[in-house]
Amino acid sequence: MINLSSVNLTESEKSLLERGLNFCPTPQNIDWNELNADLTDFKRRLRLKHYFHENNNNEHDNTDTNTETSNKYKKSSGWTPKRGLDPALDSYIDKVEQDINNIQPTKITDNLTNDERNTLNQLTKRTDIIIKPADKGSGTVVMDKQLYIDECTRQLNDTKFYEKHDKDMTNKVTKTVKDYLQYMKVNEYINKDTYSYLMPSNPTCSRFYILPKIHKNRQNPPGRPIVSANNHPTEHISEYVSDILNPLVSKLPSYIKDTTDFLRKLSTLNNLPNDSLLVTLDVSSLYTNIPHSDGIQAARKELNKRTTQQPPTETICDLIDIILTNNNFEFDEQFYLQKHGTAMGTRMAPPYANLFMGDLERSALDKTAY
Numbered sequence: 379m380i381n382l383s384s385v386n387l388t389e390s391e392k393s394l395l396e397r398g399l400n401f402c403p404t405p406q407n408i409d410w411n412e413l414n415a416d417l418t419d420f421k422r423r424l425r426l427k428h429y430f431h432e433n434n435n436n437e438h439d440n441t442d443t444n445t446e447t448s449n450k451y452k453k454s455s456g457w458t459p460k461r462g463l464d465p466a467l468d469s470y471i472d473k474v475e476q477d478i479n480n481i482q483p484t485k486i487t488d489n490l491t492n493d494e495r496n497t498l499n500q501l502t503k504r505t506d507i508i509i510k511p512a513d514k515g516s517g518t519v520v521m522d523k524q525l526y527i528d529e530c531t532r533q534l535n536d537t538k539f540y541e542k543h544d545k546d547m548t549n550k551v552t553k554t555v556k557d558y559l560q561y562m563k564v565n566e567y568i569n570k571d572t573y574s575y576l577m578p579s580n581p582t583c584s585r586f587y588i589l590p591k592i593h594k595n596r597q598n599p600p601g602r603p604i605v606s607a608n609n610h611p612t613e614h615i616s617e618y619v620s621d622i623l624n625p626l627v628s629k630l631p632s633y634i635k636d637t638t639d640f641l642r643k644l645s646t647l648n649n650l651p652n653d654s655l656l657v658t659l660d661v662s663s664l665y666t667n668i669p670h671s672d673g674i675q676a677a678r679k680e681l682n683k684r685t686t687q688q689p690p691t692e693t694i695c696d697l698i699d700i701i702l703t704n705n706n707f708e709f710d711e712q713f714y715l716q717k718h719g720t721a722m723g724t725r726m727a728p729p730y731a732n733l734f735m736g737d738l739e740r741s742a743l744d745k746t747a748y
Contacts, residue, residue: 379392379395379396379517379518379519379520380512380517380518380519380520380592380596381520382519382520382521382522382525382590382592382596382597382598382599383506383507383520383521383522383525384522385506385507385520385522387520388497390491390493390494390496390497391497391501393491393494394490394494394497394498394501395509395518395520396518398516398518399509399511399518403488403489403490403495403498404486404487404488404489404490405486406486406488408481408483413478417474417475417478420474421458421471421475422458424467424470424471425458425459425463425467425471426458426459428459428463428464428467429459429463450621451568451571451572451575451576451618452571452572452575505523506522506523507520507521507522507523508520508521508522508523508526509521510526510587510588510589510590511589512589512590512591512592512593513589513590513591513592513593513599513601513602514591514593515592515593517592519590519592519599521590526588526601527710529588529600529601530586530587530588530601530603530709530710531710533588533601533603534586534709534712534714537717538717538718539666539716539717539718539719540714540715540716540717541714541715541716541717542712542713542714543706543713543714543715544713545713546583546706546708546713547583547704547706547713547715548581548582548583548610548611548706551581551610551611551612551704551706552578552581552611554611554700554704555577555578555611555612555615555700555704556577556578558696558697558700559573559576559577559615562689562693567688567689567690567693568689572618575614576614576615576618577614578611578613578614580609581609581610581611581613582608582609582610583610583706583707583708583713584605584606584607584608584610584705584706584707584708584721584723585605585606585707585708585709586603586604586605586606586707586708586709586714587604587606587709588601588602588603588604589601589602589604602722603666603721603722604721604722604723605705605707605716605721605722605723605724606723607705607721607723607724607725610724611704612700612701612704612705612724613724613725615697615700615701616701616724616725616726617725617726618697619694619697619698619701619725619726619730620725620726620728620729622681622694623677623680623681623726623729623730623733624729626677626680626681626683626684626729626733627729627732627733627736629680629683630680630732630733630736631736631739631740632735632736632739633732633736661735663719664731664735665719665720665721665722665727665731666716666718666719666720666721666722667718667719668719668720668730668731668734669718669719670699670702670703670718670719672734672737673698673702673720673730673731673733673734674695674698674699674702675737676733676734676736676737676738677694677695677698677730677733677734678691678692678695679737680733680736681694681695698726698730701720701724701726702720705720705721705724707721
């Protein structure tokens, strides 16, 4: 736990925060409504698993970038197989339900002390500090709220990247997305189920926040900008584009899956010359610094290599452009639009950035004599 605020934290506050932001306090009471909802969902999944068990061994691995062959973009029907298809399954479900409904709550052993429990209630009501996870590592950072706001405002005032607006643009963005999805449906680039899944439903404006980079400056850390795009009008089309781009990333010459893959590739190298230099590169604020035209062109090159051009490359590029140019969000009751780069927080950002870097690496190596 790193306290960068002007507040002197109590020992109880320190003890609580040092448990980490993923620590789950023991619930003080059983939420029977939630428990019954979970039980209903459990029974339904069991019955569906039984009903479709013959199909479980017939699943195929779709390695092509055409996501239309998948059922992922089909909304759940809510249908549940009826009782009586398998007496053994019915008996098991009845027994589980009986055991749960007959639970006699005993004294719950709390994993917090009384002081920590009181402290937790007090911390949730404080408005003078901001508690965030560190950008890297597992640390918890406490900051003065005003300093946090000042760092966010500093970044958002950079007119190269952001543009301030007088009102929320979400309705306008929603119309743009809906109109283009209608175009895709009419031209049969997507089927009815995919169209229904991708259509925005009760969309909301994204929210901007930062994660303190204490590894850069421990006393006055800059913030990594993140835009939470949950329920944004472009959320589902960004997921759709991500699913199409991800398989292309794994085909890049420089692609490394994980540490094991990296070590395996190192082992295949022959002895290097004595004057060889091992070099690593890092891009400062990669996501926000990718020019739209260059990023889309990099994606276009890889999309054109697909064996199945459905949806067409230019259609996917249009979706990428819509996502990039309609990243509107809210911070501190002010509305903004990102003008440059892509946001960390939208689903397509990682594969999009990887394809851009792959193209940049290829271009750099082509200009190098080796």
